[in-house]
Amino acid sequence: MTEAAPSAKISLLEELNFLLTNRIPRRLATRLFGHLSRIENPLLARAGIGFWRLFADLDLSDSAESRFASLHACFTRRLKEGARPIEPDPAILTSPCDALVGTCGAIAGSTLIQAKGLTYTLAELVHDSALAESYAGGRFVTLRLTASMYHRFHAPGDLVVRRVTRIAGDAWNVNPIAVRRIEKLFCRNERAVVECALKECEARLTLVPVAAILVAGIRLHARASYDKGEEMGWFEHGSTIIVLAPDHFALCDGVREGAAIRMGRPLLRKT
Numbered sequence: 001m002t003e004a005a006p007s008a009k010i011s012l013l014e015e016l017n018f019l020l021t022n023r024i025p026r027r028l029a030t031r032l033f034g035h036l037s038r039i040e041n042p043l044l045a046r047a048g049i050g051f052w053r054l055f056a057d058l059d060l061s062d063s064a065e066s067r068f069a070s071l072h073a074c075f076t077r078r079l080k081e082g083a084r085p086i087e088p089d090p091a092i093l094t095s096p097c098d099a100l101v102g103t104c105g106a107i108a109g110s111t112l113i114q115a116k117g118l119t120y121t122l123a124e125l126v127h128d129s130a131l132a133e134s135y136a137g138g139r140f141v142t143l144r145l146t147a148s149m150y151h152r153f154h155a156p157g158d159l160v161v162r163r164v165t166r167i168a169g170d171a172w173n174v175n176p177i178a179v180r181r182i183e184k185l186f187c188r189n190e191r192a193v194v195e196c197a198l199k200e201c202e203a204r205l206t207l208v209p210v211a212a213i214l215v216a217g218i219r220l221h222a223r224a225s226y227d228k229g230e231e232m233g234w235f236e237h238g239s240t241i242i243v244l245a246p247d248h249f250a251l252c253d254g255v256r257e258g259a260a261i262r263m264g265r266p267l268l269r270k271t
Contacts, residue, residue, distance in 0.1 A: 037075065062083040086228055090228075091269060093205070093270075094267055095265050097150070098149045098263050100261075101255055102179070107138045109137070110133065118184075127165070131195065135244045140245070153209065156243070158200060158228050160196065161194060161196050169190040189211055204245075209235065209240070212239045248271050252269050
């Protein structure tokens with residue numbers, strides 16, 4: 001019997017990953033995982049974190065705490081002071097989170113690219129045609145937080161929050177396999193539309209945190225004004241943030257699909 005080709009093995013693993021993370025009762029799995037992750041038992045937490053490390057590159061060296069009462073406490077951990085230097089240039093918007101850059105670039109009219117061959121519209125994402133039209137021809141960046149990453153997100157610049165809209169939805173996994181297969185995935189999942197205005201130039205900026213399986217929880221601080229780098233909220237687990245900016249912003253050097261970026265590093269530059 002001949003050994004399967006590497007591409008066939010990869011396809012099989014991707015298929016298994018897709019089935020395990022998307023063809024299950026997503027809401028039930030999310031509620032169950034949420035309950036289990038919040039059980040406060042240090043021994044259970046250590047065992048869970050040890051199991052987690054078998055499947056993910058979990059780095060806790062920059063965590064403000066070294067011991068956790070629960071898995072949830074580890075998922076939503078804070079960082080040591082100074083662990084994420086913030087780019088001070090006021091003309092630069094920084095990444096709101098640690099992430100892998102997904103699709104990004106110019107918004108073609110009102111259409112954004114989800115993956116090769118798959119698109120969605122701004123109106124479908126934000127459920128507001130006027131808001132969608134205001135970003136036509138602008139810039140977008142899709143930021144994917146993996147399960148082992150720091151899960152809190154921060155203000156990309158000095159800004160004022162004008163409006164927050166919660167949009168109910170599903171809890172599909174947002175990993176690359178699902179993004180390549182599920183049409184309009186980000187428009188299906190639960191999400192928040194956080195409309196902001198930058199203090200210095202009053203330019204618009206919108207953040208769209210998207211929930212996913214084992215998450216279904218986006219927490220936002222109830223504040224109207226943030227300084228650059230201040231914490232705005234957090235995910236209960238890994239997920240995605242889509243950043244929308246007007247056409248007078250451009251991607252910073254190094255911001256491209258597949259690149260890793262940390263919170264506070266340059267993301268978009270005012271032109």
